[in-house]
Amino acid sequence: MVQINDLSFAYSKQGGLFDGFSLELTAGNIYGLLGQNGAGKSTLLKMISGLLAPKSGEIRISGKHSHERDPKLLQEIFLVPEEIYVPTMTSEQYEKYYSVFYPRFDQQSFQAYLQAFEVPVDKMLTQLSLGQKKKFLLAFGLATDTHLLVLDEPTNGLDIPSKSTFRKIVANAIHEERTFIVSTHQVKDIENLIDPILIMDSGKVVFNHTYEEISEALAFQRLKHLPAATELVYSEESFGTHFVVSRNTGQESHPNLELLFNAVINDSAKMDRAFEKLGQL
Amino acid sequence: MSELKAFDLGRLAGFLKLQLFKFRKGIVLTLAVTFGMLFFVGLLLDIYVDPTKVTFEHMENFTGSILLGGFVLSSMAFNELGNKLKAQHYLMVPVSALEKFIAMWLLTGLGWAVGYTLVFTLYTWVANVVGPVLFSYVSFRAFDPLGAETLLRIVVYLVLQGVFLIGSVRFKSYALPKTLLAILLVALVCGSCAFMIMKETFLTEHRCGNGECEYITEMGKHPIWSVVKWMFWSVLGPVTWLVTYLGLKEQEV
Numbered sequence: 338m339v340q341i342n343d344l345s346f347a348y349s350k351q352g353g354l355f356d357g358f359s360l361e362l363t364a365g366n367i368y369g370l371l372g373q374n375g376a377g378k379s380t381l382l383k384m385i386s387g388l389l390a391p392k393s394g395e396i397r398i399s400g401k402h403s404h405e406r407d408p409k410l411l412q413e414i415f416l417v418p419e420e421i422y423v424p425t426m427t428s429e430q431y432e433k434y435y436s437v438f439y440p441r442f443d444q445q446s447f448q449a450y451l452q453a454f455e456v457p458v459d460k461m462l463t464q465l466s467l468g469q470k471k472k473f474l475l476a477f478g479l480a481t482d483t484h485l486l487v488l489d490e491p492t493n494g495l496d497i498p499s500k501s502t503f504r505k506i507v508a509n510a511i512h513e514e515r516t517f518i519v520s521t522h523q524v525k526d527i528e529n530l531i532d533p534i535l536i537m538d539s540g541k542v543v544f545n546h547t548y549e550e551i552s553e554a555l556a557f558q559r560l561k562h563l564p565a566a567t568e569l570v571y572s573e574e575s576f577g578t579h580f581v582v583s584r585n586t587g588q589e590s591h592p593n594l595e596l597l598f599n600a601v602i603n604d605s606a607k608m609d610r611a612f613e614k615l616g617q618l
Numbered sequence: 619m620s621e622l623k624a625f626d627l628g629r630l631a632g633f634l635k636l637q638l639f640k641f642r643k644g645i646v647l648t649l650a651v652t653f654g655m656l657f658f659v660g661l662l663l664d665i666y667v668d669p670t671k672v673t674f675e676h677m678e679n680f681t682g683s684i685l686l687g688g689f690v691l692s693s694m695a696f697n698e699l700g701n702k703l704k705a706q707h708y709l710m711v712p713v714s715a716l717e718k719f720i721a722m723w724l725l726t727g728l729g730w731a732v733g734y735t736l737v738f739t740l741y742t743w744v745a746n747v748v749g750p751v752l753f754s755y756v757s758f759r760a761f762d763p764l765g766a767e768t769l770l771r772i773v774v775y776l777v778l779q780g781v782f783l784i785g786s787v788r789f790k791s792y793a794l795p796k797t798l799l800a801i802l803l804v805a806l807v808c809g810s811c812a813f814m815i816m817k818e819t820f821l822t823e824h825r826c827g828n829g830e831c832e833y834i835t836e837m838g839k840h841p842i843w844s845v846v847k848w849m850f851w852s853v854l855g856p857v858t859w860l861v862t863y864l865g866l867k868e869q870e871v
Contacts, residue, residue, distance in 0.1 A: 406715070409712075434636040
């Protein structure tokens with residue numbers, strides 16, 4: 338679906354952000370793209386969407402170069418950016434004027450999503466709150482049935498019930514021909530939704546594993562005492578309790594994304610070693 | 619990607635409808651301001667300050683207003699590119715750069731020229747009825763929208779508006795004043811070059827008056843003038859359209 342080969346990119350005033358970056362995303366998955374501020378997530382999403390051209394290397398989506406912005410390709414990509422702009426028109430007018438560009442746009446689904454998100458349809462889009470604007474674009478993007486849906490910080494500005502609705506709707510909208518990329522800092526909001534998990538650091542993907550692989554390789558525990566150093570991957574102490582990521586030696590535990598993220602950012606090489614062992618099995 | 623392959627009439631029509639809808643307030647506002655100026659400055663003030671005027675021609679007003687209104691409108695053609703969020707939204711619409719360019723050219727170029735000429739014709743019908751009531755000593759000439767003079771001015775507008783399309787796609791803000799400044803700088807350079815080339819003609823004694831100017835006539839005889847004319851009629855339009863299209867194609871956010 339998305340094939341990134343040997344990508345290099347630099348903002349002119351800064352140093353190189355990506356250098357020899359490669360990644361492959363396959364259809365049928367909701368990829369969670371995690372990373373600290375400045376890790377390059379938004380830049381990567383812009384390049385995937387064709388809004389930025391790489392300095393060298395290539396990004397192909399269904400075989401087509403994204404930066405060429407071929408309309409046939411653009412009708413298969415929908416981007417919901419972190420900061421939202423909506424034109425001065427009503428929901429009905431937006432649907433009328435924009436849906437014509439997306440061949441599989443489903444009007445019924447769009448109305449159902451708007452209803453589920455409780456977006457007022459009688460107001461001008463510019464009069465909606467930030468969260469409502471975001472939910473409106475999410476509803477539209479999901480209804481387009483594009484092969485690639487790119488969501489940059491989709492839960493920012495959403496209230497608690499809307500976050501829950503978001504998870505349900507997105508989980509139901511994925512199918513084997515679609516790929517969703519969800520970039521976020523709010524890992525708790527999309528826990529149980531994203532799989533595989535990609536973690537970026539300084540323009541590199543330092544972690545790329547499925548939930549299943551994570552569960553097999555790692556154990557996430559809350560312990561009074563730290564385990565043996567050979568098994569320990571990462572730990573955090575809070576109020577006398579240790580939150581631990583260790584090599585899985587048969588324990589059953591639910592992956593804690595926040596802890597996993599901190600562990601990867603703290604020492605990605607150590608994390609790699611934990612997964613190397615899994616590969617040898 | 620071949621742009622010709624990326625051209626689709628249905629998509630162009632869809633995008634044209636969208637842009638016309640988004641642009642409707644700008645078009646109405648430009649028309650209102652242009653006609654307001656036309657009526658108060660071009661008609662009332664013009665006759666008021668010149669009591670000797672016994673015939674009123676609309677052609678001069680038509681020329682000024684079609685150019686002024688059209689240049690303002692053309693400078694707004696790609697104003698969405700000046701704002702990061704709007705540009706992101708605009709560039710993600712599944713329409714090729716060629717289709718986006720053609721849609722805007724149809725709206726601000728051909729569309730404005732045809733639409734404005736039509737509305738101006740209606741205006742002259744009203745002005746030619748109201749005018750004699752206000753100024754009984756003035757005879758108001760009819761305006762012919764399909765006359766050779768009118769068509770010539772429309773073509774001049776179509777050639778020149780490409781420059782403002784470039785300004786709109788290249789300047790992120792204040793496109794109109796920046797374009798005018800750029801034109802002024804280019805005119806200064808061209809004027810200086812012309813002076814250097816035709817120095818002798820400029821420095822000889824000459825007379826100007828009553829619509830005749832010796833050195834304009836002399837300049838007209840100079841071989842460089844035919845090159846300038848050819849460049850204006852055959853090169854300027856296509857080059858400005860090409861530069862606008864390329865500017866649109868290479869936009870990034």
